[in-house]
Amino acid sequence: MLWRGQILKIKKFKVFREFGILVALFVMVIIFTAINPIYISFNNIIDIVQQSAINGLIAIGITFAILTAGIDLSVGSSLAIVIVVVGKFLTSGVNPIFAIIIGVLIGFLLGVFNGLLITKLKIQPFVATLGTMSVYRGIAYVITGGWPVLNMPRDFRNLVSGRVFNIIPIPIFILIGFAIITHILLNHTRFGTYVYSIGGNEEATRLSGVNVEKNKVLAYGLVGVGAALAALVLLARLGTGEPTAGQGYELDAIAAAAIGGTSLAGGKGSVLGTFLGAILLSALKVGLIVTGVDTFWQFIATGSIIIIAVYLEHVQSQLYKK
């Protein structure tokens, strides 16, 4: 029976897609290790994952916007607002746990606001979030008058960016925890099914009686949560809250999602893919530094990898089309 064969093909394809990123990662590790064996050391690997935490958190969030066939350019600015607000709270002696909750909530609401602009006012996601990218950045400046918020309390910094058993940095756990939760949301809730189906065919989804607007707003809320978690990690690591923080982060996040196989046309992608995409970008950056590649060439290499990865993804999906 022909169709059985086709199913096998499709199932293999699903396994293979994230497998492809793993292969790329593996090849990269071998090359860098061959040039400089220090690359494969435990500490360096921990470093790679830790460095991917901020981009990974944002990228996983933005994956939800992209899956609905949208985009969120405002993540870097949302991050800045969360950083300065949480920073202000912390320096005025608010309980760190409470400050963290407030921070995540603010991120969620900033995302929801994007979602409302997109669904209620029917502004294209690119334009709506291009607007809020500037608005949110401005708000961050207004809150601090342009100055950084200094001297984060030690207990907050230890709580968010300390090390478990003095070995594994906490941001790694935050990244993995967020990845697991969002993976479950995407694959084991109605919301996740609707996110895929909205990106795959919004009209058919609407005509199935699904509340498309509500689910889109929630998706953008989740993007904001990712940005807020990244803000907390950054704040704890640096110890200061700069209103300029996070500029350009949206592009790294989109790159990680794209490398991870998320289609910018919507409806296709996964949390695991984006997670691996973020790790791959980080592994590349660390590798280029470890092997002593000139800074200017690092830009060229990073950009090329993005283009090559997405092209391979395209070739792969063409191969599996009938």
Next chain:
Amino acid sequence: MSDQEIIQFDNVTKVFPGVKALDKVSFKINKGEVHALLGENGAGKSTLLNILHGVYQGYEGNVLIEKDVINFENPHEAIQFGISKVHQEVSLIPELTVGQNITLNYEPKKRLLIDYDKMHEEANKILDKLHCNFRSEDLVKHLSIGEMQMISIAKALFHNAKVISLDEPTASLTTSETETLFQIIRELKENDITIIYVSHRLEEIFKIADKATVLRDGKYIKTFDVKDTTKDELIRSMVGRDVSSFAKRNKPRRFSDEVVLEVNNLTLKPYFKNISFKLRKGEILGFAGLVGAKRTDVVRTIFGANHKDEGEIIVHGNKVDIKSPLDGLENGIGLIPENRKTQGFVKNLNNANNIGLACLDNFKNHIFLDHEEKIENSKIFIDKINLKPKDPLYLTRELSGGNQQKVVLAKWLSTNVDIFIFDEPTKGVDVGAKQEIYKLLEDLVAQGKSIIMVSSELPEVIGMSDRIVVMKEGKLTKILDHKKFSEEKIMHYAMEGTDFEDKKV
């Protein structure tokens, strides 16, 4: 007008997978005449035009223009040969000027740059000929639909067209714009330009056309001299088909007097006005009409995909306010839309997910989605609809058209809706699957569900319906009882809208 032939179709046959769209069509069109093409939806008019204009290749038989066999690779070649088409949906670029649109891809140039002075001069010359009161320099987006149509004709003249075909040109024109268009057509005719005119409006045929060729089910029926024929003769030749088709009811009709859905004076400007009808429990209510009758807009409005302007919808005796498909679903109304690919299913979801799309909220676990339950649930309905293959994990887009349609139906079967709206349920579906879908329709009404079925296939709507609502251009012209169905009657109400006099037949 002369007797010199310009176009000759010689045994033209075009086969699409599963359908013979044209079957040995042969006839001639003379130079400088207005030649109407008539036929029901799907009679083959568009296919014939698409062959003439180089949109389709790979047909049998020959098309001759001025005695030469032509074989256009694409529409572009046809245009250069002098065969131009004025599109049903005007295809112009709104942000460009009239002149830019007319000369698109053939802009006059001065060395490397576009010579705008020459472009506008040439375009304005043509616009003057067509008595247009807009200029080549105007932006297309500021013009009315009628004016845009003039640009399409101007474009044809710019390419020195010998033959211009107009496909439903008056569909969105006002009365005075239509008059202007007819004046232009008469002038083009005087200049020996041949016009092929496709329209469902018979009165227009008698106003403007010299000859009328009727197609039916892809076959050539007859070419009439318009001055020697009548509307009734034309209608008869369009529908005179063997009605012993397989779309028929096998189970006893069992609708009750209980009204499940009542629609009063439903209006959505500018699409349709004052639509009122009742749907009874266990009934199949057919919606017949020609393209442009706005039947789809009516049913989408009942379901909540469009927002009504006026009128009321009463479901099971309760007046309801349906503003979205979600409201439709909650009031027990489901829509199986006309276009499966863009409206019916999600291309990257498998069958289980597509079927589950409308019913996931009914599952036991309200926080997490139970994939097992979803798949088991979909299996029940996959069995009911006899899907091939019976695999919940199969991607819906990989199925045949008929099976895709069944998946969309299963999506609604899995909900609690009791009013099913089918918009062209068998469009693009092969014969075997058609019969299965008819059987599913009958099963539904046997279970006491009620069905509204929009269909442009007369045998289908006649064979399956208990009553038929006939619409013409956004108005309900007649509701017929199944004892009074006939193709002629339906076509009469769909084309004329006036009362049908039996004695004329």
